[in-house]
Amino acid sequence: MEELTIGEVAKRAGIRASAIRYYESVDVLPAPSRINGRRRYDARVLERLAVIQIAQQAGFTVAEIRTLFNGFAAETPASARWEILAQQKLVEVDAVIRRAQAMKRVLEEELLHCRCLTLDECARCILEEGESDKLFF
Amino acid sequence: MEELTIGEVAKRAGIRASAIRYYESVDVLPAPSRINGRRRYDARVLERLAVIQIAQQAGFTVAEIRTLFNGFAAETPASARWEILAQQKLVEVDAVIRRAQAMKRVLEEELLHCRCLTLDECARCILEEGESDKLFF
DNA sequence: GTACTATTTAAAGTGGACTTTAAGTCAAGA
DNA sequence: TCTTGACTTAAAGTCCACTTTAAATAGTAC
Numbered sequence: 001m002e003e004l005t006i007g008e009v010a011k012r013a014g015i016r017a018s019a020i021r022y023y024e025s026v027d028v029l030p031a032p033s034r035i036n037g038r039r040r041y042d043a044r045v046l047e048r049l050a051v052i053q054i055a056q057q058a059g060f061t062v063a064e065i066r067t068l069f070n071g072f073a074a075e076t077p078a079s080a081r082w083e084i085l086a087q088q089k090l091v092e093v094d095a096v097i098r099r100a101q102a103m104k105r106v107l108e109e110e111l112l113h114c115r116c117l118t119l120d121e122c123a124r125c126i127l128e129e130g131e132s133d134k135l136f137f
Numbered sequence: 138m139e140e141l142t143i144g145e146v147a148k149r150a151g152i153r154a155s156a157i158r159y160y161e162s163v164d165v166l167p168a169p170s171r172i173n174g175r176r177r178y179d180a181r182v183l184e185r186l187a188v189i190q191i192a193q194q195a196g197f198t199v200a201e202i203r204t205l206f207n208g209f210a211a212e213t214p215a216s217a218r219w220e221i222l223a224q225q226k227l228v229e230v231d232a233v234i235r236r237a238q239a240m241k242r243v244l245e246e247e248l249l250h251c252r253c254l255t256l257d258e259c260a261r262c263i264l265e266e267g268e269s270d271k272l273f274f
Numbered sequence: 275g276t277a278c279t280a281t282t283t284a285a286a287g288t289g290g291a292c293t294t295t296a297a298g299t300c301a302a303g304a
Numbered sequence: 305t306c307t308t309g310a311c312t313t314a315a316a317g318t319c320c321a322c323t324t325t326a327a328a329t330a331g332t333a334c
């Protein structure tokens with residue numbers, strides 16, 4: 001079994017050593033053995049980091065990743081853990097997409113079509129709760 | 138002209154008084170006159186707040202809103218200010234949408250289809266830079 | 275006059291995922 | 305031996321848009 005220093009793990013995983021220490025501090029990575037006070041990792045830590053990274057790509061927070069690893073009964077299969085967490089996260093991600101699309105609509109359909117000379121004029125367009133959205137700007 | 142206390146402005150604008158003080162501190166709202174040390178606002182502040190609010194809906198940061206108000210030559214029309222800022226912001230918002238859609242894809246097409254028993258097994262699927270994405274999970 | 279509410283300020287707190295800093299320890303190469 | 309360079313820790317800093325807190329002052333209602 002390969003033994004790695006924190007620097008080697010960081011390089012192979014493409015992250016900073018400080019991130020690895022942080023994960024340990026928030027119980028997302030288990031504390032490794034030590035040699036003369038230095039952390040010494042089994043190569044399997046790279047698998048754990050790969051799972052952390054894909055979870056982050058999917059939008060999971062560190063707290064949720066901790067739940068993924070430590071928040072289920074030991075016999076709960078990985079597939080079931082992902083399913084529970086991913087269903088919740090999908091709701092959030094959909095909300096993010098909708099919010100961003102709403103911003104895009106305001107930018108394209110209102111702000112980019114503005115014909116006002118002054119921002120005060122814009123304000124009056126906004127504040128008039130007018131009949132036609134098209135005339136706001 | 139109507140004169141308003143900070144509390145009245147807050148109520149009418151639907152925000153907290155602390156937000157109004159914050160906007161003043163970051164130069165997004167001009168400092169109002171004072172009576173016995175208390176801020177006293179002209180009703181036109183409500184127009185300014187309306188502009189701030191629509192800018193926020195469009196995803197602008199406070200720094201960008203400050204630019205909108207204070208970062209252009211005085212003769213620059215509102216329409217041109219919006220256009221410059223909105224073009225930039227659209228790029229960012231599109232990036233947000235794409236990132237969120239990528240998350241959604243990982244959630245739906247990878248994590249929700251996981252059949253692994255253990256997370257270690259997941260890791261091996263991820264780490265194999267395999268020929269078929271479909272078999273990752 | 276008394277109570278209650280609104281206001282004032284500066285400074286600290288919030289959340290999230292780290293990074294940076296400071297000060298010290300340890301190991302390997304010339 | 306000396307000098308890098310990597311490692312250790314705890315604590316503070318980062319970004320952002322505010323909110324909260326504390327302690328003091330001012331205005332309003334009775």
